[in-house]
Amino acid sequence: MAISSKLFSLLFLQLMFISSLSNIAEADGLSSRFYQYTCPGLEYTVAKTVALYIKKQPTLAASLLRMHFHDCFVRGCDGSVLLNSTPNNQAEKDSIPNLTLRGYNVVDAVKAVVEKQCPGVVSCADILALVARDAVRMIGGPFWEVPTGRRDGTVSISREALINLPPPFANISSLKTSFLSLGLSVKDLVVLSGAHTIGVSKCSSFSNRLYNFTGKGDADPKLDKYYAVALKGKCKPNDQKSIVEMDPGSFKTFDESYYTLVSKRRGLFQSDSALLDDPDTKAYVVLQAQTRGATFAVDFAESMISMGQIGVLTGNDGEIRRQCSVVN
Template sequence: MNFHDCFVKGCDGSILINSTSSNQAEKSAPPNLSVIGFGVIDAAKAAVEQMCPGVVSCADILLLAARDAVATIRGPYWKVPTGRRDGRVSTAADALANLPPGSANISSLKAAFASKGLSSIDLAVLSGAHTIGVSFCSTFTNRLYNFTGKGDSDPTLDTEYVTRLKSKCKPNDAVQTAEMDPGSFKTFDSSYYSVVTKRRGLFESDSALLNDAVTKAYVKSQATKRGPTFFKDFAKSMEKMNAIEILTGNNGEIRKHCAFIN
């Protein structure tokens, strides 16, 4: 949610806004349909509003919750300066235009990150967030069954892994999920990079990290080092991402309810 918010009009909590009869908001865009946790943010906002109404933005709460969630599952801890204000605009079109899809190649990934002031190293580091969580089979089954339209599999995927995924994900399955970091998807660690080096990255965007000298070098360094720098690097990259196009002062607002513009 942190990434999906900050990459669209900056870190302004716009992903939290509900759609209306006259506007399809960011959360209704296909890349965001699998994003969960809105209830957690709403509950935190309600509790904060009881203590100090109209002071803490939904944007700040979202970023603080993301940081604390990672720290809770043994991940790194980073600084989250507060004082952001909430955006008043949220459209599905903006989400589609700014969020790189799981099918993105390395060139489009680097361009998307560069447009937000993030480097190729930031791309490799933040992709490591895939060490936790699951994905719906429907987001990657084209890699298993019909990659080029000829009923084939993506040749960049390890063949044994393809077989394993096919046993779990059938064609057109919109319900079943798969772990992004098998065996470690509930613990924040650097094992994602070992997965990618074995050609078992779940998305094309994971595999794409091996198609650039800089990102490939980072992936390999984190997969092989005894004491990888991933935690320190992730904290640094998150702090950079959390500063994208923030609203302060008279810009934006402090929403009373995160799902609704005041």
């Protein structure tokens, strides 16, 4: 089948972008070849183990991606979200924004296999970054080079997660401030928001948009009224347990349809709708909706590499945990 010149040009540009990602992967003391000699079969081992879980439960991909995001936005990508609370400290995983995280068992399983293969070599922070990438790829998402060499942090504080993680009701101003404070761009903000193309949410994370939003018994005017009616059918007032798909119809597949929904004012969270309140983020939403995600896969890969380098510990900082849930 003949390929149009326009499509060929697009494919060529995407290949050029992908090849350039390896250059990004060498920054901040990280390297895509970090374990080349110390644990040469690492990526194969991680992917093989992750596949066992994603094949049985594809929705775990969204959870693992979210876990990586929540890790990096608090103290940097240091695996602190994986640590258990102790009698003297409530850890990040027990903070309100993290109570719905799932997939710790997947990370622990991968760590156990890797420890048998290369004991004391690979950090939990690196494993989480690799697991998130592989899980996304297994449900149709893009591949990206994961630079490794992170070391694990030894501190995890619940209130820091509450302070630093952008809430689902965030407006565009607070979202931009949050991302920019971590060295991420406005483009990274709108691109990484596209992760909401997979996964589900509890009604409690957005039901404020459905009932008495302005104190007059109304729904959020920025939410499509027909979508609001549909959501009310699934989420009754004060519903704390029911869940809905974030990307109805394809919540198990990583695709560009999130942007089509947002452009139609059907983004589930206020933070989704907020992307229409800034000219740059709105332009990106409209572009991806109109072109069926022409550049989304490449953009997402690049933004994930950038996010994965937030506040990393390298060299002699931190440690290599023997178990991801406890410090050595």
